Amino acid sequence: MEYLYYPGCSLETSSRQYDESLRAVFRALGLKLTELPDWNCCGATMYMSVDETVSLAISARNLALARQNGFGDLIAPCSACYTVLLKTNRFLRENPELKAKVDRILAEAGLSYDLTVNIRHPLDVLVNDVGVEVISLAAKRSLEGVIFAPYYGCQIVRPERGFDDREFPTTMDTLFEKLGAVSVYFPLKTRCCGGMLMTTFPDVALQLVKDILDCAVENGAQCIVTTCPMCQINLEAYQNRVNKKFQTSYRIPVIFFTQLLGIALGCSERELGLQRNFIPLGEPLSTKSSFQVKESRQTRDEIC
Amino acid sequence: MNDRNRVPGALPLTERELRRTFLEQVQFVPGGDRIKRCLQCGTCTGSCPVSYAMDISPRMVIALFRAGEIEKILRSRTIWICASCYMCTTRCPQAIKITDILYALKRTAMDSHLYPDRFPVYLLSRNFIHIVNRYGRNSEVLLLIRYYLRQKPFELLRLLPLGLRMLRKGRASLFPTRIKEVKAIRKMLDASKALELPREKGQAEYAEEMVGYRAVG
Numbered sequence: 120m121e122y123l124y125y126p127g128c129s130l131e132t133s134s135r136q137y138d139e140s141l142r143a144v145f146r147a148l149g150l151k152l153t154e155l156p157d158w159n160c161c162g163a164t165m166y167m168s169v170d171e172t173v174s175l176a177i178s179a180r181n182l183a184l185a186r187q188n189g190f191g192d193l194i195a196p197c198s199a200c201y202t203v204l205l206k207t208n209r210f211l212r213e214n215p216e217l218k219a220k221v222d223r224i225l226a227e228a229g230l231s232y233d234l235t236v237n238i239r240h241p242l243d244v245l246v247n248d249v250g251v252e253v254i255s256l257a258a259k260r261s262l263e264g265v266i267f268a269p270y271y272g273c274q275i276v277r278p279e280r281g282f283d284d285r286e287f288p289t290t291m292d293t294l295f296e297k298l299g300a301v302s303v304y305f306p307l308k309t310r311c312c313g314g315m316l317m318t319t320f321p322d323v324a325l326q327l328v329k330d331i332l333d334c335a336v337e338n339g340a341q342c343i344v345t346t347c348p349m350c351q352i353n354l355e356a357y358q359n360r361v362n363k364k365f366q367t368s369y370r371i372p373v374i375f376f377t378q379l380l381g382i383a384l385g386c387s388e389r390e391l392g393l394q395r396n397f398i399p400l401g402e403p404l405s406t407k408s409s410f411q412v413k414e415s416r417q418t419r420d421e422i423c
Numbered sequence: 424m425n426d427r428n429r430v431p432g433a434l435p436l437t438e439r440e441l442r443r444t445f446l447e448q449v450q451f452v453p454g455g456d457r458i459k460r461c462l463q464c465g466t467c468t469g470s471c472p473v474s475y476a477m478d479i480s481p482r483m484v485i486a487l488f489r490a491g492e493i494e495k496i497l498r499s500r501t502i503w504i505c506a507s508c509y510m511c512t513t514r515c516p517q518a519i520k521i522t523d524i525l526y527a528l529k530r531t532a533m534d535s536h537l538y539p540d541r542f543p544v545y546l547l548s549r550n551f552i553h554i555v556n557r558y559g560r561n562s563e564v565l566l567l568i569r570y571y572l573r574q575k576p577f578e579l580l581r582l583l584p585l586g587l588r589m590l591r592k593g594r595a596s597l598f599p600t601r602i603k604e605v606k607a608i609r610k611m612l613d614a615s616k617a618l619e620l621p622r623e624k625g626q627a628e629y630a631e632e633m634v635g636y637r638a639v640g
Binding site: 128129131132133134135136157158159160162163164165166167168169170171172173176177180209210213214216217220223224225226227228229230273274277278285286309310311313314315316318319320322323324327330356394395396397 | 453506514543547559560561570600603610613
């Protein structure tokens with residue numbers, strides 16, 4: 120199978136490990152990823168809050184390019200891109216007047232868009248197109264001993280009714296449990312991490328990040344597995360500031376779901392960009408050996 | 424009047440003008456008319472992870488909007504604190520698109536220059552748009568530098584260690600990537616400006632009816 124891939128700005132820089140590990144996972148499963156040629160920024164939430172028509176047109180340029188390349192499915196791994204591209208489709212489908220405006224703007228760039236591109240999240244593709252069974256057959260090592268908090272963040276499940284529940288998604292839980300990992304009770308799995316508030320109102324965002332870290336650590340997670348570049352950076356890079364502000368001592372690894380999946384599929388540390396994470400994974404998750412697994416199982420028993 | 428003069432860059436705007444701008448914005452939201460169905464149940468406020476930091480709760484936003492106090496909403500912290508997590512939209516029993524309505528309010532506030540240039544969200548969005556329009560893609564480093572230089576220059580020093588760590592890990596690039604067809608983006612922007620200018624009359628009238636404003640005056 121072949122998919123068209125829209126990386127998004129974050130995956131080019133601050134979340135390069137997401138890009139690397141996504142490509143590695145698809146390679147390991149024998150799927151082909153083709154990067155959308157000359158893609159542009161989707162506009163994120165910030166463009167939308169200033170100028171709606173232009174932000175929709177800019178985001179529609181990517182969809183028009185995808186159509187030009189003859190693809191019906193476009194993979195967008197960043198939650199913000201995923202939501203914005205979905206939203207563009209919905210707004211244009213439901214509002215002919217807006218569609219006409221956007222068409223006129225797109226025509227200036229020599230493009231046209233017929234509303235037929237489907238936006239897919241890689242988690243959706245992996246679980247619903249490839250299937251958990253197939254992935255577990257392709258797995259080279261078991262994730263036994265891994266105790267993780269599945270953190271979906273807000274924008275891949277909301278506002279649209281997408282591939283999973285909007286408040287209590289389970290796709291990631293099912294996938295990794297099949298591979299041998301254990302997911303902890305984690306009611307904050309779709310709680311907001313604050314997103315750009317970390318820059319504009321840091322006090323509010325730090326509180327949100329602390330709530331999520333509290334919940335994961337108290338429930339015994341060894342690591343937080345996420346699907347969103349913004350969540351990853353807020354939860355990982357700002358742990359020090361949370362610790363300073365709230366007198367806590369958190370040091371919990373936050374990895375992308377493709378990185379954890381890549382470990383199961385036998386990809387190397389370099390391929391998955393694990394060296395780019397600030398907080399290294401503990402022993403049970405190390406890509407090098409599997410004999411540590413038993414030790415961590417004990418920890419799990421202690422916790423349960 | 425004193426209240427009005429507190430925010431620099433503010434224009435003495437009447438409720439009527441603000442209302443018109445807002446209605447123009449809200450009519451493009453699919454299902455934007457459902458705002459008239461609000462029951463004032465407060466599910467939005469209860470679901471919001473950041474409502475504790477807001478001065479006006481999401482429920483009150485709709486109440487004030489109905490009461491004709493739109494300026495109060497526009498001057499509140501609320502619309503800027505929303506992190507777009509869509510929890511309220513998902514849970515609203517009347518299927519009101521609260522997040523999208525807050526976007527429409529943000530655009531109204533920016534259109535009406537109700538905020539000073541250095542207001543955080545406004546400043547960040549402006550710089551973001553500047554970068555995207557120029558390069559076609561966002562550059563996080565450039566965005567944060569531009570933002571903090573105008574907002575809180577000393578914060579940059581505090582962020583320096585984090586920035587260096589990101590650079591060392593290969594997670595930051597000092598130079599933005601420019602897409603090949605930046606020209607296409609420019610053309611699109613020019614085209615949209617040409618489209619924006621003649622504001623179609625009669626639209627706001629229709630929207631007024633749509634959101635049930637007629638009944639409340």
